[in-house]
Amino acid sequence: MPHVVVVGGGPGGLSAALFAAKNGLETSLFDTGTTALRFAGLANYLGLGPTDGEAFLRVAREQVAAVGVDHHAERVLEVEADGEEFVVVTARGMYAADYLVLATGRSRELAAQLSCAFDDDGTVAVDRDGRTSVVDVYAVGWLTRKEKVQAVISAGDGAAAALDILSTVAGSPVHDFDTPADSPHDRPRWSFGDGRFDGSLGRPPDDSSPRNA
């Protein structure tokens, strides 16, 4: 089975990892945990009531763990192409990858190591699916935008990259559409009081709940 390595655990990387692993790809995520989202008030993520970055990250990390993402809380020091594979180097070991998703925020050194093309503003050049100039290397989120960075945009970029990898592996376009009946996981639950996300997992309120009355 193809192995996807995602570097960076902000909203971009977490979203890429979720989509890849949920749809059956062996997925590893490396993250040093310095995402700026920790400091966000996050009142602009569509579909979530006002929450905060820490709560969002806690739930997102649980979500990716639930679909089997192998999470490494460590820095990737080097990445290099090795034939059709990539070798990812950390202080603890070396890991092979068939696809790489770089979601390293403002840190561009891994993209430079791989000789990815950069735009004039210093960001990594990508197409709509996050493909870089290097085959099977994707870049998403803040790494690809100098300004106008938002969590929901990074998450969308990560989803697009993972869907492109899934489509490449399948040989035809892949969508990730669920209906309530076949959703395999517990869903984020909203508290009823002030509408803030309570960070726990469980069923969402039904239509007869006080909040929806």
Ligand SMILES: Cc1cc2nc3c(=O)[nH]c(=O)nc-3n(C[C@H](O)[C@H](O)[C@H](O)COP(=O)(O)OP(=O)(O)OC[C@H]3O[C@@H](n4cnc5c(N)ncnc54)[C@H](O)[C@@H]3O)c2cc1C
């Ligand atoms: C104070 C503040 C408030 C904000 N408020 C909001 C808000 O309210 N709403 C909103 O939408 N956005 C907000 N943002 C912006 C938001 O934080 C970013 O848009 C978002 O975090 C970008 O996500 P990303 O996944 O692209 O990159 P990042 O979140 O930057 O994630 C990159 C991750 O990669 C990891 N990493 C980097 N290099 C390596 C490596 N070599 N090995 C392993 N891991 C690595 C880092 O540790 C980090 O965790 C705010 C930002 C700031 C600074």
